[in-house]
Amino acid sequence: MxxxxxxxxxxxxxxxxxxxxxxxxxxxxxxxxxxxxxxxxxxxxxxxxxxxxxxxxxxxxxxxxxxxxxxxxxxxxxxxxxxxxxxxxxxxxxxxxxxxxxxxxxxxxxxxxxxKPTQLQAEFPHKVSLHNSCHGVRELFLSSPSERNIPYYSKLRDLLNLVKGIEVFEPKRVDECCGFGGMFSIEEPEVSVCMGKDKVHDHLSTGAEYITGADSSCLMHMQGVINREHLPIQTIHIVQILAAGL
The missing domain is CATH 3.40.50 (Rossmann fold)
Structure with missing residues (x-):
């Protein structure tokens, strides 16, 4: 291919x-x-x-x-x-x-x-909290939407489970929006920031060291909240974890 x-x-x-x-x-x-x-x-x-x-x-x-x-x-x-x-x-x-x-x-x-890899070369000995972005969940079906009564699945989690040494967690509100939303964050900045704070603290509650997901835009928004509030967590794109050590 x-x-x-x-x-x-x-x-x-x-x-x-x-x-x-x-x-x-x-x-x-x-x-x-x-x-x-x-x-x-x-x-x-x-x-x-x-x-x-x-x-x-x-x-x-x-x-x-x-x-x-x-x-x-x-x-x-x-x-x-x-x-x-x-x-x-x-x-x-x-x-x-x-x-x-x-x-x-x-x-x-x-x-x-x-x-459909069965193993990866990556090793990432850290605790990560999985962020499900809105487009990923509801347009690409990377994970099961919480509002639908269907069995749980997460393609992101399946891939992370191939990484050596990693511990994967998910926040309580597993696919709640982080508040970025592209133009939404510019047109409604106050609401966007409040949503971002809620989402970051939900991830923090897992005890994770990193928030990871498939959208740099969402991660960028949450990293802004983290930097402003000096919170003990960081963001990292899932691809960086899957390629760790290459």
Whole structure:
């Protein structure tokens, strides 16, 4: 399988180590991975702000860059969910048939559902609290939504259980929003911060040293709360844990 690695703009600009870890992790599993140069934003910020048409050129550019790949894989549940759920109608309105929506995966979804590794080289001897982001839970189904009466599952937890030395915990309100929500955190900052504080303290109650999840945006929001309140916990992207030691 030939994989095109999709690195969202904020990961590239603010958390490049997450992109590096994603590349190393996929390569360590013997996969054929390429990073297409000149990647741009997927268009989510424009669409979320009410300017969906402004995302058309970005969606077309992404279609062009990833046209030759069997899979498109990225370390961001929210950006992957946007491409999967929104590029279809954005490009349809532009008279183009979207190809990426059928082959794009969050990296955890891709590992769990397609690659299905039985072991990893990673070792992370720490206590971590698992953060379920809204897009990951309800659009990509990375874990079971708490509001539905279905058996518990967590693809993120399944992958973390392959890491040596790790202890995995989950907060009481297992998939409550952290308050980031993209434009929501800008338009309703007071509410967003209060939600972030509640979420971080819920994670703290587990006794974990780290909060981990599949969205750098959520982790960034919670890290801001942690820094302002000088709390004894840190955030780390799940890919960094799965690639620890590579």
């Amino acid at each position: 030939k994989i095109g690695l999709f690195i969202p703009c904020y990961v590239n600009a603010v958390y490049p180590e997450v992109g590096v870890a994603a590349f190393k992790l996929l390569k360590s599993l013997g996969l054929d991975v390429d990073y297409p140069l000149d990647q741009t934003c997927c268009g989510q910020p424009m669409a979320n702000a009410g300017f969906e048409e402004e995302a058309t050129r970005l969606a077309l550019r992404m279609e062009e860059l990833f046209a030759t790949y069997e899979y498109v894989v990225g370390p961001s549940a929210s950006c992957v969910a946007f491409v999967k759920e929104n590029h279809l109608h954005i490009l349809e309105n532009a008279g183009h048939v979207c190809q990426n929506s059928e082959k794009i995966y969050d990296i955890c979804e891709f590992l769990h559902d397609v690659v």
